[in-house]
Amino acid sequence: MVKRARHLHRSALDAATADRHPSAIRQMRAGLALLETPGINPQERLEVRTRLLNTLAFCLAETGKVDDGLTQLAGVDQELAGLRDEALRAHLSTLVNLNRAALLCRVGRIDEGIAQLDREVERSGRRLAAHADPESVDLLALALSNRGNAHGEVHRHDKAVRDLNRAVELADAHGLPLRAAIAKHALGNAVQRAGDIPAALRHYHEANRAFQELEPGLLLRLRIDQAEAMISVGLADEAGRLLDEVLPDLRRQRIGQDVAEAELFRAAAALQDGDLVLAKRMANSAQRKLVRRGSPAWAAVAGLIALRVDASRAHASRRTVAGVVSRAIALSAELAALKLSDQAAFALVLAARLEVRRGDPDRGAELLRSVPKSRRIAPIDHRMLLRLCRAELALARGNQRVALAQAKAGLAELGRMRDRLGGLELVSGTAVHGRELGELAVRLVLEGGDSPANAKRLFGWLEQTRAQLYRYDPAESTVDSEVGERISEVRRLSRALLRARLDGLPTAELEGRLKASQRAATRMGWSAGPWGTPRPVVTSDEVLARLCGRAMVSFAVSDDELIAVVLADGRVRMVRLGSADAVTEGARRLHADLNALAPDHLPPPLVEVISASARREAEKLDRLLLRPLAPMIGDRELVVVPTGALYVVPWGVLPTCANRPTVAVPSATAWMSATREDRELVNGVLLVRGPGLQAAQGEIDRLAGYHGDAKLLGVTEARVSAVLEALDGVELAHIAAHGEHEPENALFSRLELVDGALFAHEVGRVRRPPHQVVLAACELALNRVRPGDEPLGFAGALLAGGARTVIAASSRVGDEPSAAAMADFHRNLAGGASPAVALAEAVAVDPLRRPFVCLGSG
Numbered sequence: 001m002v003k004r005a006r007h008l009h010r011s012a013l014d015a016a017t018a019d020r021h022p023s024a025i026r027q028m029r030a031g032l033a034l035l036e037t038p039g040i041n042p043q044e045r046l047e048v049r050t051r052l053l054n055t056l057a058f059c060l061a062e063t064g065k066v067d068d069g070l071t072q073l074a075g076v077d078q079e080l081a082g083l084r085d086e087a088l089r090a091h092l093s094t095l096v097n098l099n100r101a102a103l104l105c106r107v108g109r110i111d112e113g114i115a116q117l118d119r120e121v122e123r124s125g126r127r128l129a130a131h132a133d134p135e136s137v138d139l140l141a142l143a144l145s146n147r148g149n150a151h152g153e154v155h156r157h158d159k160a161v162r163d164l165n166r167a168v169e170l171a172d173a174h175g176l177p178l179r180a181a182i183a184k185h186a187l188g189n190a191v192q193r194a195g196d197i198p199a200a201l202r203h204y205h206e207a208n209r210a211f212q213e214l215e216p217g218l219l220l221r222l223r224i225d226q227a228e229a230m231i232s233v234g235l236a237d238e239a240g241r242l243l244d245e246v247l248p249d250l251r252r253q254r255i256g257q258d259v260a261e262a263e264l265f266r267a268a269a270a271l272q273d274g275d276l277v278l279a280k281r282m283a284n285s286a287q288r289k290l291v292r293r294g295s296p297a298w299a300a301v302a303g304l305i306a307l308r309v310d311a312s313r314a315h316a317s318r319r320t321v322a323g324v325v326s327r328a329i330a331l332s333a334e335l336a337a338l339k340l341s342d343q344a345a346f347a348l349v350l351a352a353r354l355e356v357r358r359g360d361p362d363r364g365a366e367l368l369r370s371v372p373k374s375r376r377i378a379p380i381d382h383r384m385l386l387r388l389c390r391a392e393l394a395l396a397r398g399n400q401r402v403a404l405a406q407a408k409a410g411l412a413e414l415g416r417m418r419d420r421l422g423g424l425e426l427v428s429g430t431a432v433h434g435r436e437l438g439e440l441a442v443r444l445v446l447e448g449g450d451s452p453a454n455a456k457r458l459f460g461w462l463e464q465t466r467a468q469l470y471r472y473d474p475a476e477s478t479v480d481s482e483v484g485e486r487i488s489e490v491r492r493l494s495r496a497l498l499r500a501r502l503d504g505l506p507t508a509e510l511e512g513r514l515k516a517s518q519r520a521a522t523r524m525g526w527s528a529g530p531w532g533t534p535r536p537v538v539t540s541d542e543v544l545a546r547l548c549g550r551a552m553v554s555f556a557v558s559d560d561e562l563i564a565v566v567l568a569d570g571r572v573r574m575v576r577l578g579s580a581d582a583v584t585e586g587a588r589r590l591h592a593d594l595n596a597l598a599p600d601h602l603p604p605p606l607v608e609v610i611s612a613s614a615r616r617e618a619e620k621l622d623r624l625l626l627r628p629l630a631p632m633i634g635d636r637e638l639v640v641v642p643t644g645a646l647y648v649v650p651w652g653v654l655p656t657c658a659n660r661p662t663v664a665v666p667s668a669t670a671w672m673s674a675t676r677e678d679r680e681l682v683n684g685v686l687l688v689r690g691p692g693l694q695a696a697q698g699e700i701d702r703l704a705g706y707h708g709d710a711k712l713l714g715v716t717e718a719r720v721s722a723v724l725e726a727l728d729g730v731e732l733a734h735i736a737a738h739g740e741h742e743p744e745n746a747l748f749s750r751l752e753l754v755d756g757a758l759f760a761h762e763v764g765r766v767r768r769p770p771h772q773v774v775l776a777a778c779e780l781a782l783n784r785v786r787p788g789d790e791p792l793g794f795a796g797a798l799l800a801g802g803a804r805t806v807i808a809a810s811s812r813v814g815d816e817p818s819a820a821a822m823a824d825f826h827r828n829l830a831g832g833a834s835p836a837v838a839l840a841e842a843v844a845v846d847p848l849r850r851p852f853v854c855l856g857s858g
Contacts, residue, residue, distance in 0.1 A: 005031040005048050018217025019255055021059040028056040050076050050092050058099045063254040066107045066294045073100050105150045106257050108297025117147040137174040141167045145183040152190030160190035181210030192229050200229050220246050224262050234432035236272035260289040267305045280309045297338045311350050325354045345371050346382050353389040361396040380417050384433045407441040419534045428469045428790035435787045438465035442558050455574035459540045459565045462556050469790050470670035473533045490517045491756035518748050538669045540572045551633040554641040566632045583624050584645040590617040591648045594851050598812035614848050618653045626656040637661040647783055650810045650851035652843035659844040661836035663858035666791055674804045674857035685710040686730045688718050690737025691754050699819040706830035719755045733770040739777030749794040760797035769802040776822050781808035781853050795855050805835045805856040817849040
């Protein structure tokens with residue numbers, strides 16, 4: 001019976017380690033029942049019983065109240081006194097104390113937990129020095145890992161890293177891979193709290209790899225911490241999807257603390273995403289659970305999220321409720337008493353901002369004075385709120401200069417954080433944290449009037465706040481074997497899904513598997529190093545010097561007002577264009593009409609009806625967007641910096657742009673980079689034909705006639721690896737293949753090749769990207785536009801990766817009009833025209849059926 005009880009305990013301990021607590025509880029209770037069998041040696045029974053009760057106490061605390069678990073551990077202490085074997089009693093006492101410390105830390109009683117861990121680290125170290133057996137090594141590594149995690153919780157970064165690195169080294173040296181992975185996970189948490197998100201993601205990636213192989217049950221907790229990291233860099237949508245995936249499993253396993261924390265971070269993600277209803281519901285649910293568990297610190301943090309929802313509603317309604325201010329001040333005091341200094345300061349800044357909004361700047365200033373000085377590693381959203389509050393206070397007192405200085409300092413702070421990040425998604429996501437500061441600055445400049453000097457100031461702020469992703473010279477990218485395998489899986493599933501759709505088969509299961517695989521691959525890719533070297537934001541004078549007879553139009557929105565900043569003739573001017581909502585709706589309607597017009601062989605009457613509607617919408621947009629600018633832009637070539645919905649506009653469809661070379665760029669800074677001459681030398685032409693395009697055979701053959709030195713990759717040769725290799729170092733690459741924009745995960749927008757999809761993710765692997773890329777495929781000029789006009793998609797990834805010019809469609813396009821447009825474009829190009837001129841002439845033949853745009857330098 002004792003042997004069976006020991007086996008049940010080992011099995012239960014494995015289940016508890018993997019966070020499968022209900023299963024562990026059942027097995028331990030069965031083991032305790034076996035120990036009631038008469039005739040068992042009392043000392044042996046006592047040993048096994050204390051092991052079972054110790055682990056059971058931890059699992060009961062995790063699924064119920066922590067105080068119940070702590071009470072049971074006190075009972076185990078008493079039973080241990082009956083063990084005569086001193087060494088065994090000391091060993092079991094260490095196990096009990098480690099569990100006690102872990103439970104104290106879980107509910108925010110960090111200092112108590114660390115004091116307990118200090119004693120156990122010292123005791124385990126002495127035991128290991130005397131006898132280096134595997135069990136002693138494991139205990140010391142566990143104690144160090146738990147203490148390091150606890151130090152990280154209270155921002156004692158150096159102590160946390162020291163303990164955790166020691167735990168990893170100890171576990172690696174003695175062949176304990178799971179213990180090493182758990183310490184790496186904790187190391188990720190520690191560096192995340194210190195603000196080093198790229199390092200955190202690398203540690204999470206390493207832990208993820210080990211957990212998948214050794215103990216998949218630990219992945220649930222890892223996902224919660226990954227979601228927290230995503231939220232910190234503005235990836236609320238991805239964090240929300242990840243938490244939605246893990247919450248059902250957490251609830252089934254009844255891991256009380258983890259369920260509550262996952263709900264808390266789900267609330268934070270929803271708040272960042274603007275879903276205030278979901279944010280409030282999740283925050284309240286998390287707070288109720290945490291109060292029941294006896295976790296006051298975490299409960300107060302959940303209360304802070306609920307308060308932020310109410311503060312956001314008060315700001316939106318412009319009716320600040322005095323009760324919200326009182327709650328914020330009281331919660332700040334509660335958080336401070338719980339030693340949560342960052343959160344306490346945040347609540348106080350919320351209260352100050354609400355007082356300023358209520359019309360009492362003196363009270364707001366008084367509250368701000370009591371906010372402790374920000375730590376260097378305080379979360380970026382906390383620092384941005386403090387800057388915003390100071391700016392709004394300055395405005396309330398009539399000091400616009402100080403308000404703008406606060407906005408400038410805050411955005412510079414955000415820029416420094418962005419410069420340390422890796423990956424396109426991370427760099428683009430952080431823009432959300434500076435959104436309100438940027439909007440405030442733009443609003444203030446607009447209030448100053450429409451003078452040329454003010455137009456220059458507006459241009460400067462727009463460049464400082466928009467499309468910062470394209471401000472970097474990308475670093476050379478590498479893909480490790482595991483990420484490569486995951487991308488291959490995504491490619492295989494994508495191919496299978498395409499075939500299922502073509503064959504008319506059910507696709508729901510494949511779609512679910514594909515999305516899950518995409519998310520896993522994306523999370524792995526986040527562990528990459530910094531995206532590249534930052535370049536300075538350009539000035540209007542620098543742009544004017546480079547325009548050389550062109551005109552640049554930079555669009556912006558403030559509240560519902562659309563504004564154009566026009567740079568031409570050595571001057572910078574501002575024009576107010578009216579309602580942004582009207583333009584957004586017009587762009588949406590035009591896009592829908594062009595999509596409907598795309599299929600080949602539509603009935604002529606239907607073509608006539610849709611074309612008439614598209615022409616009306618194009619005329620309306622032209623009247624709203626470009627005609628008011630006619631005196632300034634004349635008949636010059638245009639460089640357009642869109643905003644929001646304007647990213648879907650194929651400019652050649654608008655009457656003002658008919659046969660006019662027009663280039664669209666994410667920012668003036670990006671355009672200046674694309675037009676630089678100091679690029680690596682490239683040469684040659686690459687023509688690629690993908691599968692399933694009826695017109696592609698003749699199209700590619702025709703294009704080859706315009707380029708005598710062209711390299712051709714036919715359908716069977718156009719494999720992903722071959723295309724990526726061939727893209728390196730060519731002047732011009734033309735890819736005729738089916739393509740699709742992926743709105744949910746823009747970097748999985750794809751081109752379909754013979755062995756599967758080539759993803760936007762992968763183009764960064766090309767060391768010397770082509771100067772010009774032509775994508776004769778549907779919608780690959782589309783982007784997912786994040787806050788701060790951060791566009792991400794296939795064409796955007798090419799530009800961010802170093803391509804100078806990308807020709808792509810912003811709407812669906814039929815095979816036949818695409819082939820005809822590309823033949824005209826290449827003929828013009830071969831005749832010596834620039835890409836923008838060549839495309840303008842090609843599109844003018846049939847603008848509604850040829851919705852191609854020139855992106856980049858032109």
